[in-house]
Amino acid sequence: MKILRSPQEMTAWSKEQVVAGRAIGFVPTMGFFHEGHLALMRRAGELADQVVVSLFVNPIQFGPKEDLTAYPRDFEQDQALAESVGVDVIFAPEPEDMYPAGFSSTVTVGEELTRQLCGASRPGHFVGVATVVTKLFNIVRPDLAVFGEKDFQQLAVIRRMTEDLNLGVEIIGHPIIREQDGLAMSSRNTYLRAEEREAALSLSRALARARKMVAEGELHTERLRAVLEEFILSFAGTVVDYISFVDQFTLQPVAEVDKDTVLALAVKINGKVRLIDNGFVMPLHER
Template sequence: MLIFKTKEKLINHLTLLKAKNLSVGFVPTMGALHLGHLSLIKTSKENNDVTVASIFVNPTQFDNKKDLINYPLTIDKDIKLLQNEHCDILFLPPVSEMYDQSVSAQKFDFDGLEFEMEGKHRAGHFDGVGTIVKSFFDIIKPHNAYFGEKDFQQLQIVKKMVEKHNISVQVHGCPIYREQDGLAMSSRNTRLTFDQRQCAPFIHATLQKAAKLFEKSTIDDVVKWVENEFEQNAILALEYFTVADVVTLRTASKKETGKTYRGFIAAFAGEIRLIDNIELNT
């Protein structure tokens, strides 16, 4: 696996590969890799000639600076994991390579997707996401890019950015990768205490029950049921649960024929914020 830390050297190398008509797949990460990340690498490897991964903890997408400071860094372990998956290229830039003197995000218009759910609770988060993903797309110019559906809102926002900025890349959403007990894999899971980790699968279990309830109940009843379940949980604190249209991501108040819905959740285990979502069928 080749490792590049500067845009110039990476661009030069990729230019040579693309001159040979090789297809390039891209998997952006913030490191602290787990099996979910590696599943994206595998998918890219299966569908492209060359796979590029990036590891970059993007400062402009953290609304909580304490979360940025505490974000797990496991570079040596991450490199070995990528090598084991036969990833072809790792882009490992410092902050100074991705941002000029001012470490700030561009402003984006995602047609309102950015104001729903996570956008209501994490000011400026999606401007930071858009800034760094667009920069990576401009540098790497991949044919395909792969994102996990755990961050479903982020996936939809990246697709919207590609559409609005006419970026030539196919963005693919990949299924949520879970632990055996159902907890959605996340780099933040490593920060959970033993008790928090034991309790965390409650999030997905509650989503599964909510999905069943959704088939025969009103949206309002489902939301109230989830909120009540969390009120009885001594370890996890619900930030929000919402049922949203998968296209607009707007919170739905009633079911409409022809629309597809998803349940989205965010909860705190102490200071650690966990998110998940589930497809809903009427």
């Protein structure tokens, strides 16, 4: 497995693969790998000849009060895990390589996809995401890229951006990978103390409760939201950022649940760990 640091090295390697007729699968990450990341890498390996994983904690998608400096990092562990699932290249640039002096260009996706959900409480976040993913696509030049569905809004934004800008990359979504207790895997789970784990489970359990209520005939989203908010707040230390029922394609709020409705959740645990989760709420046989 190669470790490439500069954008120039990365692009040169990718050009060699194109000449050799090899398809490139790409998994953008911020590192501190867990089984969720590894599942994306395995999927990329199933679909392409060569797999590239970027490892870059992107500073421009963090707000001034967010956890950039505290974000967990362990390059040696990440390297070993990536190699264990057959990754061919880790691209690990420094911030100054991605954003050199004088950098002043950004990519913006329309507010219909970015102003709600995480975009409402994290202004500028999706400009940072869209900008870095565009740069990574231009540097790595993949045929396809695999993203986790846990970041459902991010996936929708990247799909729209890729289509709008004719970037020529096939975007593949991968289902959420969960811990045995149901918690969606996230690098931020490492921030949770043992006693906070129960509160974190409020997200997956709220999703299960919503599905049960819908299966029993409750389709009115405001009534569902009120029940779920009371349920989540019954866990010690929880603060609701949002509980939203949205259309899977437009991310716009819906008044009644149908086959395209996704429940998206964001909850802060003891004011410091912000976790997200999502899922369809209509029973599978009705979708």
